[in-house]
Amino acid sequence: MKFSQELPAGSPFAPRAMFVDKDAQSLAREILAMDQAEYATAFKGSAMKRAKLWMLQRHAAVVLGNVGTRDDVPLLEAALEHEEPIVRDHAAWALARLAGATERP
Known part of the structure; x- marks a missing residue:
């Protein structure tokens, strides 16, 4: 692409380590299993912290309902047993x- 540029090292727009090389299912598993401290660490300095952990966990449950397996x-x-209904x-x-x-054939 004519105007595309590689991100410099340490760019605030670079993907977070937790997102690199992960599919939706594995990322949803991680988010659903996170506690507040892990969430704060993973998204420190990110606009993602505006979303509450329970909101992301709700979305993670939807992802697993759509692409999950018996392992989930x-x-x-x-x-x-989550505190949020x-x-x-x-x-x-x-x-x-x-x-x-x-149950499907």
Whole structure:
């Protein structure tokens, strides 16, 4: 591309290490398993901190409901105990989706 440039080392626009070489499923697993301290460290100095951890965890549950596997069931079951009702609701939805996927021929 005519105007594209490689980002200089240390650029604030460079991708965060947690995003490099990860697919949606593995990233969703990490986010759903994060605690507040891990979230603060991962997104320090980023506009992503405007979003609350529970908001990202809700989205992570949706991702796992769409592309997850049986391996994600324990993580989603743990999310059924989340303090935020919306995370619990979406974890339940994801579990139901995964259960339906395993029953299909």
